[in-house]
Amino acid sequence: MMAGRGKWISLAVLALLIGLLPLVFPSGYYFRVGALIFVNALSVIGLVILIGYAGQISLGHAGFAGIGAYACALAPEHLGLHPLLSLVLGAGISAAMAALIGKPILRLKGYYLAVATLGFGILVSMILTNERALTGGPDGMNVADPGLRSLLRDMGWRLSGGEFWYGISGLVLLVGAWLALNLFDSPSGRAMRALHGSEVAAATVGVDVARQKLRAFVISAVYASVAGSLLALQNGYITPDVAGFLHSVEMVTMAVLGGVGSVLGATLGAAILTLLPQVLTVFAEYEQLVLGLVMVLVMIFLPQGLLPSIARRLKGRDA
């Protein structure tokens, strides 16, 4: 249903949005919010692969974001690694962890898988919170600047911090989206979507179910980890909240809100849930109330998520 053309349309829409939005930004603050949306969208695309393609659940993906974030905070200081290499290191650790725990965990289904992944996420956030000597505990720690911006400045390209990270996160998001869309039509992606429909049926046509589930889990963990690293680098500061249960829930909600099968939907979901608290700061007291209400209402009235529901309505009108 989603041929090669759809892929390029999705990517073009995304690239245009990223490229053109700054033209209408009234202030530098919007670059910061934009960068945050892109980072969130990146981790949500990982969940699109896990939940949307392969049909597995995770309530612990913030754990991988935490690993990525703290890799960028700790490795430059203790191992003398460049922050960008630390990002790669974090992604590597996340992938290894995902492969290690994914093997036994992914045999579980539905709610049982949910509690197992949730347990993993909580363990990570607990370690980050409790190992004060290393991580600074609940207060968090500073993250070294990767020095790329000053490099650009030396080359005569002056960018504010917001603009710089807007560009970087936007680029990474595009690459992430491109890879996810490629995966969708690849043999692996087809196998994942087949086992989503029915594991037994997929197995009978020769899909290695366990292997494909694990692959989706590892890939999504790397997405979350890279997103966590980018978040740490652009904020210059990180707290264990990044690995917390609520962040995991937020990520899943973003994925499902936009439409869990689609990369563009994931970006839309990330944008809405990132913007919501920014808009609601005026009514800080009502923030939780509204957030909860939005989650419940969208799931009841648009169970497929925003984008697919809208698309279906448009198609219905055409027919």
Next chain:
Amino acid sequence: MDALLQFLFSGLTVGAVYALVALGFTIIYNASDVVNFAQGEFVMLGGMITVFAFDAGVPLPLAAVVAILVTAAIGVALNKLAIEPARGAPVVSLIIITIGASILIRGATQLVFDKQLHRFPAFSGDDPIRVLGATILPQSLWVIGGALAVFVGLWVFFTRTLTGKAVLATANNRIAAQLVGINTGWIMTLSFGLSAAIGAFAGVLVTPITLVSYDVGVALALKGFAAAMLGGMGNPKGALVGGLLLGCLEAMTAGYVSSQYKEAVAFIVILAVLFVMPRGLFGAKTTERV
């Protein structure tokens, strides 16, 4: 040895609360296949409403009854407004709906009441009772006794009354239950009300020991969920054993290893159990139908 007994007492107290929350999960899961992540908020509501009713001059027993009834009504409303309209939605959507509902309830509680920690006096005073060299609070006895009473009550309800059997029938096979004339919609309403009431009851019992504020529900929901999973989702006996086991594990870890990592050990044990027994300690064996 005294220390062991002391840890056991505190573990059983906390475990009894987990067991009640896990039981709430179980009842709703059986009736509707939904895992209700707002279950912890019912405990919070039970404590908070009792506190504010009591502070307003209502006698404690009456305040507790009011809290339980109001929470039960909120549980029924949750079912009518959020769960029933989403009937047949995928697991992920249902998880988000109930987590959304829990955030909503928390936000509303914080607006209606406040963000402070509260307590009301223990039912039988705060003088610890000495048992074999360890001490136990009278309120702990209330918690453990209350949990046991609820379990006995539910056992009688499910095995000796027609309505209870109708609930079991619905849990077993919804369509077959409808065919023999059971109003399964009403059973769902009943289950949500009952489950909320049990949660609120747990909140009333434990607030004098652990205090209550608008945000205590998340942790309780996670522990209760984990306890229910440990025991095997959908099995009341599993909920009881899972809850008590989890409480004792936490208490022992806090006592002998590190209080910071008490929750970690709980989750590690749960992971280990799920690896060996993917459906929990008392979970039914099932095969996937194609």
